Amino acid sequence: MISIQGLTKRFGAQTAVDHLSWEVPPGKIVGLLGPNGAGKTTTLKMVTGMLQPDAGRALICGVDVTTHPMEAKRLLGFVPDSGAVYESLTGLEFLLMIGALYGIHEDEARPRIRQFLDFFELDEQTLTTKLLGAYSKGMRRKVVITAALLHNPKVVLLDEPLDGLDANAAVGFKALLETLAREGKTIVYSSHVLDVVERVCNRVAIMAQGRLQVEGSPQELQHQHGADTLEQLFTQLTGLSGLEARAETFAKNMLS
Amino acid sequence: MSTAAESITDSPPRRAPSPAKVLRSLFWTLLFRGRAAQQAGAQKTRRQMGLGLTMLIYALVGLMPALFAQNADLFVFACTLHGCTFMFASLTLASSAGTMLFMKEEAEILLHRPVTPQQMLRAKCTVLAGFAFMLALALNLAGFVAGLGCKGATWRFIPAHLFSTALLMLFSASSIVLVYNACLKWFGRERLDNILTTLQSLLTIVMIMGGQIMPHVMQMDAFKHFDHVSGWMLALPPLWFGALDALISGTTFNPASLWLPAALALLATAITSWLALEKIGSAYGQGLMNLNESAGTAKERTRPRGVWLAAIVKLPPLSWWLRDPVERESFKLTTAYLLRDREIKLRLYPGIMPMLIMPLAMLLSGGAGRAAEASMMMQGFTTCFLCLVSLQAMMFLGCSEHWRAAAFFYVAPLRHWSPLFHGARKAVLCWLSFPVLILQTALICGLQRSWTPLALSLPALMFLPTFSLVTGLMGQWLPLSKPPEDVKNTTFGCLMMVASMAAAGVIGGLAIWMWYVGHFGIFLAVEALVMLGATVLMKYLMRDTPWVAQPE
Numbered sequence: 068m069i070s071i072q073g074l075t076k077r078f079g080a081q082t083a084v085d086h087l088s089w090e091v092p093p094g095k096i097v098g099l100l101g102p103n104g105a106g107k108t109t110t111l112k113m114v115t116g117m118l119q120p121d122a123g124r125a126l127i128c129g130v131d132v133t134t135h136p137m138e139a140k141r142l143l144g145f146v147p148d149s150g151a152v153y154e155s156l157t158g159l160e161f162l163l164m165i166g167a168l169y170g171i172h173e174d175e176a177r178p179r180i181r182q183f184l185d186f187f188e189l190d191e192q193t194l195t196t197k198l199l200g201a202y203s204k205g206m207r208r209k210v211v212i213t214a215a216l217l218h219n220p221k222v223v224l225l226d227e228p229l230d231g232l233d234a235n236a237a238v239g240f241k242a243l244l245e246t247l248a249r250e251g252k253t254i255v256y257s258s259h260v261l262d263v264v265e266r267v268c269n270r271v272a273i274m275a276q277g278r279l280q281v282e283g284s285p286q287e288l289q290h291q292h293g294a295d296t297l298e299q300l301f302t303q304l305t306g307l308s309g310l311e312a313r314a315e316t317f318a319k320n321m322l323s
Numbered sequence: 324m325s326t327a328a329e330s331i332t333d334s335p336p337r338r339a340p341s342p343a344k345v346l347r348s349l350f351w352t353l354l355f356r357g358r359a360a361q362q363a364g365a366q367k368t369r370r371q372m373g374l375g376l377t378m379l380i381y382a383l384v385g386l387m388p389a390l391f392a393q394n395a396d397l398f399v400f401a402c403t404l405h406g407c408t409f410m411f412a413s414l415t416l417a418s419s420a421g422t423m424l425f426m427k428e429e430a431e432i433l434l435h436r437p438v439t440p441q442q443m444l445r446a447k448c449t450v451l452a453g454f455a456f457m458l459a460l461a462l463n464l465a466g467f468v469a470g471l472g473c474k475g476a477t478w479r480f481i482p483a484h485l486f487s488t489a490l491l492m493l494f495s496a497s498s499i500v501l502v503y504n505a506c507l508k509w510f511g512r513e514r515l516d517n518i519l520t521t522l523q524s525l526l527t528i529v530m531i532m533g534g535q536i537m538p539h540v541m542q543m544d545a546f547k548h549f550d551h552v553s554g555w556m557l558a559l560p561p562l563w564f565g566a567l568d569a570l571i572s573g574t575t576f577n578p579a580s581l582w583l584p585a586a587l588a589l590l591a592t593a594i595t596s597w598l599a600l601e602k603i604g605s606a607y608g609q610g611l612m613n614l615n616e617s618a619g620t621a622k623e624r625t626r627p628r629g630v631w632l633a634a635i636v637k638l639p640p641l642s643w644w645l646r647d648p649v650e651r652e653s654f655k656l657t658t659a660y661l662l663r664d665r666e667i668k669l670r671l672y673p674g675i676m677p678m679l680i681m682p683l684a685m686l687l688s689g690g691a692g693r694a695a696e697a698s699m700m701m702q703g704f705t706t707c708f709l710c711l712v713s714l715q716a717m718m719f720l721g722c723s724e725h726w727r728a729a730a731f732f733y734v735a736p737l738r739h740w741s742p743l744f745h746g747a748r749k750a751v752l753c754w755l756s757f758p759v760l761i762l763q764t765a766l767i768c769g770l771q772r773s774w775t776p777l778a779l780s781l782p783a784l785m786f787l788p789t790f791s792l793v794t795g796l797m798g799q800w801l802p803l804s805k806p807p808e809d810v811k812n813t814t815f816g817c818l819m820m821v822a823s824m825a826a827a828g829v830i831g832g833l834a835i836w837m838w839y840v841g842h843f844g845i846f847l848a849v850e851a852l853v854m855l856g857a858t859v860l861m862k863y864l865m866r867d868t869p870w871v872a873q874p875e
Contacts, residue, residue: 116435117434152432153349155352156352156353164348165436168346168438170339
């Protein structure tokens with residue numbers, strides 16, 4: 068599970084995450100939503116140990132990320148939204164390297180990689196001969212997801228994981244997430260695509276201006292706030308009301 | 324059978340290599356493979372050839388100091404060898420270090436894995452020191468043999484020099500990592516980019532100028548008849564490591580005066596390594612994150628960007644020169660990338676620096692002793708030689724990390740690609756070629772205390788704009804439209820360089836000849852007509868090159 072206690076991060080005068088406290092229970096897929104600049108990615112980066120918080124702490128299965136970063140990092144898998152990889156390695160070289168960093172020997176890593184390969188329908192020849200720089204966006208994303216799950220982490224953090232995946236791969240990945248959650252893994256799913264979050268996640272947390280606004284199951288939250296859909300709830304809470312009217316005015320002005 | 328099966332089953336699971344070893348192997352691969360997105364197998368042969376060729380060049384360069392071994396004391400010779408190694412191997416190291424230390428997206432790949440930033444930095448430093456040591460070995464190959472013939476030398480020179488060279492490379496790698504890491508810690512991302520560009524450009528200048536100065540230094544009496552290590556000499560790192568060689572392997576020099584510099588070699592290496600890897604090393608992770616953050620530690624900019632650029636393109640003479648709106652926007656785009664983009668700046672400025680410095684170094688190395696006629700001849704060539712700047716710049720500007728954004732050019736309703744090309748070409752002329760021509764001419768005028776170089780720069784002034792069209796003859800050219808790997812395809816580029824140098828030589832040579840025979844005015848008039856004709860012809864040929872749809 069993830070326990071976040073008073074987490075704060077400032078960039079100069081700007082407070083990206085403001086005393087955030089949040090508990091993510093095991094066996095759940097929690098959607099992390101928020102408008103641009105809400106502090107979602109900064110939160111995830113602090114939880115993964117990539118960024119040092121200015122205040123507060125994050126615990127992964129009880130392990131403090133700041134004081135015991137190595138132990139905490141071994142427990143989690145992260146898919147960053149950038150999908151960054153070393154472009155001059157082949158897919159296989161990259162995955163074996165990542166596996167080795169988690170202490171997985173090549174002999175053990177290869178069959179695991181093959182399982183992901185079959186699941187994502189990745190071509191083995193491409194994985195062994197082509198450098199990652201020549202992969203399509205979707206293929207690269209599949210390699211990044213494999214690299215995050217290869218060591219069978221207890222906590223999985225996903226930042227826009229479906230970006231670039233085709234419809235079939237996306238459906239398969241969503242099913243995989245549900246299976247992982249059933250096995251007791253904690254999954255945080257950060258995305259801007261509300262309908263995907265609504266379909267995949269058991270719970271939803273909405274952030275705005277570095278703070279957690281609400282947290283609960285989508286149905287529960289909609290009922291509490293009198294919203295018909297998650298989209299309506301989101302716009303209510305993030306202060307962007309009357310978007311349809313604004314769009315209509317804009318289109319009229321633009322066309323005139 | 325069952326025993327064998329049991330022994331297989333019971334054998335403990337094989338342990339993965341340590342993270343440090345994995346990281347060293349990773350950075351070693353990345354250093355040699357570059358970022359080319361091609362077939363892994365095909366890339367291997369070219370990479371090995373490239374490394375072999377570099378080693379061969381270094382071995383050949385190493386012959387130069389080896390020639391001075393005879394009759395020299397071993398200490399003096401060792402200092403000379405270390406001086407050469409320090410300059411050439413360390414400078415190559417400096418140019419590779421920036422790319423390795425500051426990979427923009429590396430934080431997103433590695434920092435959430437169970438590796439510490441210090442482990443990453445140590446692995447990088449080891450790989451850089453190892454790479455530099457390989458180059459240093461090639462450079463010192465002839466020196467190892469020649470050193471045995473020095474005064475006071477024994478067989479111990481070979482292991483001693485091997486040890487001191489390894490130490491020198493560790494010192495160089497640590498120093499470079501320390502400087503770059505300190506920049507990363509103390510400066511914001513934007514300032515860091517500028518500092519790195521300046522640092523790499525300065526290193527290129529030092530290397531070229533050093534190459535010109537080195538033979539003169541080695542002929543200096545102070546070096547030939549060295550009898551004690553004075554105060555100022557203690558500030559020279561090659562001397563510290565030379566003292567180590569001399570103390571271990573023997574010298575005619577008084578060993579008592581060598582203990583201090585030798586101790587400095589050991590101490591400086593230890594302190595620099597500690598500072599680079601331990602003291603400042605812990606901030607490396609934060610620095611890597613800053614590289615990738617939109618909000619960094621630097622002060623946020625409040626003034627809008629590009630206001631001055633938008634204003635000056637509307638004013639004469641640029642408004643007359645950039646009448647086509649597409650050309651004007653391409654000019655602004657290219658200017659913005661010339662000034663702001665980290666990747667373009669890091670590749671372009673150190674890349675064109677040799678073209679700016681080489682002619683100047685050639686011109687100045689003869690100095691006062693050269694006849695005025697020869698100096699003039701050289702100037703005619705050097706100013707025309709600046710055409711290489713535009714050629715090189717256009718080759719670099721055709722490629723960018725942001726090449727996917729060129730999709731906008733393909734979807735926009737443009738009749739032809741040439742306005743985009745002309746805009747970029749004019750930006751290169753305006754911000755690079757012409758300012759350098761003016762600077763170079765002013766410098767020569769000052770040095771020669773004469774206005775003649777001003778007149779002699781006129782042929783180049785007419786030649787440069789026409790020559791800048793040549794890139795457009797090679798086919799469709801769009802700014803920042805190809806992946807950066809494409810710029811590494813240099814065979815065609817080298818051929819173009821040779822052809823350009825030949826053209827520069829012809830124009831420059833003709834100009835000087837006409838100056839001598841007193842028909843310079845006529846030459847200028849004819850050149851103007853020829854260049855005008857060539858411009859019209861090239862633009863016509865370019866218009867015939869079709870607008871090709873976006874490649875896969």
